Amino acid sequence: MELDREQSHLTDEQFTDLLLGISAAPVRAHLKECAQCAQEAERVSGAIAGFAQESRLWAERRAASLPALEAGRKPGFAWIYRPQAWTAAVLTVALGVGIGVSVRQASVRPDHALVTHQQVAQVQPARVTSPATLKADNELLSAIDGELRADESTPASVYGLTAAAHGARNKSAKRMSN
């Protein structure tokens, strides 16, 4: 790597190569002539070396404070690297959102039901039972009661000799056929 004659200092690439220990002879020659480049190279390499040493001491102390590794231990973040785990997580979130929406709708539903009942009440008027129908129904119930009473064991009723029972039976039979 030739140094440009008009170039007063090392380029970035030359400086990096110098730190990497792969610099060309002209670069090394330049360092002997240029105090500024030499000082900067020393400063940068010294700072990196200091950082390397300090970080090594830190790591050694930190590693020594940790429990020993066991072969049977499960990796801490192993599940992160599995696509199935992410699929399960997405499905769980989707299920949670679905349940949330469902619960929200359920909490709103009574109002809807109230409105529906009101609307139905407005559209469909209440059914009115006429007095004639009520009277007929009462007569039917009385006839049925009469028949039930007639079934109670008396010699006359057994042979159908009671006029009231006979009339009531005919009446109820007629109404039932309707």
Add this chain to the structure above:
Amino acid sequence: MIGCVSDEPTLTELDDIEALDRMYRSRLLRFVAYSTGDQDLAETIVQDCLLKAYRGRESFRGDCSVYTWLAHIATNLVRDHQRSRKFQFWRNVQKTAPDLSEMASLLPGRESSPESQMLARESAQLVSAALETLSVKQRTVFLMRFIEEMELQDICQATGMRVGTVKTHLHRAVKAVRLKLGGRA
């Protein structure tokens, strides 16, 4: 996978997880801690890395150093973590970056005077600060070359990058460090 030749008795190391742990944990911890900027996370990744290497030791062909192989696994784990971090809405990560001031207090008095010790500490802190401004790839190759002192070829094998790409990242990383140290870069 990896094509360099090594004379190390690699199979013995990999067969003994305690030896593997003892020999490489601190070195990996330093690399991963400064790659991620999170020492708690780094501990987990390093443990996963060692376990993965131990369980997959049969796939190691012994054609490079164990550390290069471990660095390759660790780099992949860090990259996977960077990728998955986008989805970590569920986890409030409390980052605990390595504290250089704590590191500096560990150092023995290797400098001749308190002043020079303080200057060295400040310079180391500036390097650490410069690392935080780098991209993941720049930081990775910088740490591998200048902190782990790996050869360029080993870095290529550990990261899967070509030599030219590694050197480009190194140039940019060195430039950032020089700027942080007040250089002309």
